[in-house]
Amino acid sequence: xxxKPTGTISKDIQAYNKAQSDENRDICDLLSQEISNGLPEAxxxxxxxxxxxxxxxxxxxxxxxxxxxxxxxxxxxxxxDEESLQKEGSFKxxxxxYTAAEQINTKDLKxxxxxxxxxxxxxxxxxxxxxxxxxxx
Numbered sequence: 294x295x296x297k298p299t300g301t302i303s304k305d306i307q308a309y310n311k312a313q314s315d316e317n318r319d320i321c322d323l324l325s326q327e328i329s330n331g332l333p334e335a336x337x338x339x340x341x342x343x344x345x346x347x348x349x350x351x352x353x354x355x356x357x358x359x360x361x362x363x364x365x366x367x368x369x370x371x372x373x374d375e376e377s378l379q380k381e382g383s384f385k386x387x388x389x390x391y392t393a394a395e396q397i398n399t400k401d402l403k404x405x406x407x408x409x410x411x412x413x414x415x416x417x418x419x420x421x422x423x424x425x426x427x428x429x430x
Contacts, residue, residue: 302329303337306344313358319394320363324356327399331406351417351429353409362390365402368416372428373408377401384426385414 302325310321321344328346329337335346335353345355356365370378370387377398378387391397413429415422 305339320391323394327402362392365389369412369414372412
């Protein structure tokens, strides 16, 4: 699959955002724009039915519609040492949840995106390693 040009948002992600309710669309549009600006080199696509950005094939950030919010997920977020990100799952992921675009602190988001480039666990090879994560950066 070809890598998207620098800083662009895939048509599939644009369609995902457009399919959301007005309030959730505002959140998704803001997140996708900030993520694409913060990680212009990242490939972005719909993965497991949700927008996800990848660096060298490794998922680093994405978001999804939950029952009553939009969840922003950083695959290596537990290693970011950020109070505003909550532990998610049994690996290294951390999340923030939003019910309105105004709740998104873009200054925090930019810092988290920078950390997502600098701090990465190897999710790309987790199946090959039988569920064992290794630190890439």
